[in-house]
Amino acid sequence: xxxxxxxxxxxxxxxxxxxxxxxxxxxxxxxxxxxxxxxxxxxxxxxxxxxxxxxxxxxxxxxxxxxxxxxxxxxxxxxxxxxxxxxxxxxxxxxxxxxxxxxxxxxxxxxxxxxxxxxxxxxxxxxx
Amino acid sequence: xxxxxxxxxxxxxxxxxxxxxxxxxxxxxxxxxxxxxxxxxxxxxxxxxxxxxxxxxxxxxxxxxxxxxxxxxxxxxxxxxxxxxxxxxxxxxxxxxxxxxxxxxxxx
Amino acid sequence: xxxxxxxxxxxxxxxxxxxxxxxxxxxxxxxxxxxxxxxxxxxxxxxxxxxxxxxxxxxxxxxxxxxxxxxxxxxxxxxxxxxxxxxxxxxxxxxxxxxxxxxxxxxxxxxxxxxxxxxxxxxxxxxxxxxxxxxxx
Numbered sequence: 001x002x003x004x005x006x007x008x009x010x011x012x013x014x015x016x017x018x019x020x021x022x023x024x025x026x027x028x029x030x031x032x033x034x035x036x037x038x039x040x041x042x043x044x045x046x047x048x049x050x051x052x053x054x055x056x057x058x059x060x061x062x063x064x065x066x067x068x069x070x071x072x073x074x075x076x077x078x079x080x081x082x083x084x085x086x087x088x089x090x091x092x093x094x095x096x097x098x099x100x101x102x103x104x105x106x107x108x109x110x111x112x113x114x115x116x117x118x119x120x121x122x123x124x125x126x127x128x
Numbered sequence: 129x130x131x132x133x134x135x136x137x138x139x140x141x142x143x144x145x146x147x148x149x150x151x152x153x154x155x156x157x158x159x160x161x162x163x164x165x166x167x168x169x170x171x172x173x174x175x176x177x178x179x180x181x182x183x184x185x186x187x188x189x190x191x192x193x194x195x196x197x198x199x200x201x202x203x204x205x206x207x208x209x210x211x212x213x214x215x216x217x218x219x220x221x222x223x224x225x226x227x228x229x230x231x232x233x234x235x236x
Numbered sequence: 237x238x239x240x241x242x243x244x245x246x247x248x249x250x251x252x253x254x255x256x257x258x259x260x261x262x263x264x265x266x267x268x269x270x271x272x273x274x275x276x277x278x279x280x281x282x283x284x285x286x287x288x289x290x291x292x293x294x295x296x297x298x299x300x301x302x303x304x305x306x307x308x309x310x311x312x313x314x315x316x317x318x319x320x321x322x323x324x325x326x327x328x329x330x331x332x333x334x335x336x337x338x339x340x341x342x343x344x345x346x347x348x349x350x351x352x353x354x355x356x357x358x359x360x361x362x363x364x365x366x367x368x369x370x371x372x373x
Binding site: 008010043044112113115116117119120122123124125126127 | 130132145148151152155156158159161232233234235236
C-alpha cells in the first residue's frame with residue numbers, strides 16, 4: 001500500500017511564469033501519475049491558485065512571446081479528474097477577500113481548526 | 129497519538145506566516161499529539177528575549193517542546209542560557225533522530 | 237550509533253542564495269554520521285548544488301588569496317558527504333530532477349549523482365522510513 005501524502009502548498013506565484021507551471025502542483029501531478037497517493041491542501045497565498053479568473057497570458061520579452069502561460073486554476077481543477085482531493089483553508093480564503101464563488105467548484109473548504117485532525121489521515125505531510 | 133516535528137526556519141519579524149506555524153503546533157498538541165517545534169536559521173531569532181519572544185513562549189506553555197538549533201543561536205550571538213521562556217538550545221542531530229524515529233516532519 | 241534507517245531529503249534551493257542549502261547539507265551530514273542511508277531528490281535550483289564547474293576565488297576585501305580564502309564550493313561538500321558515507325558503509329542515492337537539469341543547463345555535476353524524475357521520489361517515499369521536504373521560498 002503506497003504511503004498517503006498531503007501536499008500543503010503555501011508559496012504562490014514563485015517562478016510560475018518561467019516554469020509555466022507551479023512546480024509543486026506540477027510534481028504532485030507527476031507523482032500521482034507515477035503511482036503516488038496524494039492529496040493537496042492550499043493555504044496562505046496559495047489559496048489564490050483556486051481562483052477561477054487567473055490569467056497570466058500575454059507576456060513578451062522583446063519579440064519572444066510566451067505561448068504557454070501557466071494555467072494554474074486548470075491544473076488545480078484537473079486534480080479532481082485524477083482523484084486527488086484538493087482542500088483550501090477557508091480562513092485564508094476569507095482574509096484575502098475571496099468568496100467561495102470566486103473559486104473553482106472542486107476545491108473543498110476546510111477550517112484551520114480542522115487541520116490537526118486532517119493531518120492524521122496521512123503518513124507523510126510535505127509543506128511547500 | 130502521533131509524533132510531530134515542526135521545523136520553523138523563518139521568523140516573525142519577517143513573515144506573518146510564522147504565527148500560523150506556531151498556531152499549528154499548539155493545535156496539534158491540544159489534539160493530543162506529541163509536538164516538537166525545532167527552530168533553525170532565522171527561526172531562532174525570537175528565542176532572544178524580544179517583542180516576539182512571548183509568541184514562542186506561549187507555544188511552549190501549551191505543551192510543545194520548543195528547541196532551537198545551537199549552531200544558529202551561536203551564529204546570531206544569542207546566548208543559549210538567556211533564551212525566551214520555554215525554549216531550549218539543542219543540536220540539529222535531534223531533527224535527524226526524530227526523522228529516523230518516524231515523526232511526521234514539516235519544514236516551514 | 238543509531239539503527240540504520242533510510243531517510244529521504246527533498247531539496248529545492250540553488251547554492252549561495254540562502255541558508256536552507258547549508259542546513260540541508262548539515263542534516264545529510266548528520267544522517268550519514270549516524271549511519272543512515274540517505275536519498276536526496278534535488279528539485280529545481282538544487283540541481284546546481286553539485287554543479288561540477290563551481291570554482292573557488294580569492295577575497296580582496298579580506299586580503300586573502302584563493303588558497304587562504306578556501307572558499308566553499310558546495311559541490312565539494314557533497315563529494316565529502318559521499319566519501320563519508322562510503323567510509324561508513326552506507327549509501328547516498330542523489331537524484332537530480334532531469335527536467336530541472338535541462339532547463340538550467342546543469343548537466344555537469346560531480347560523479348555519483350544520477351538523473352531521475354518524480355517517479356524516483358515516489359519510490360523513495362516507499363523505501364524510506366521518513367522524508368523531509370525543504371522547500372524554497
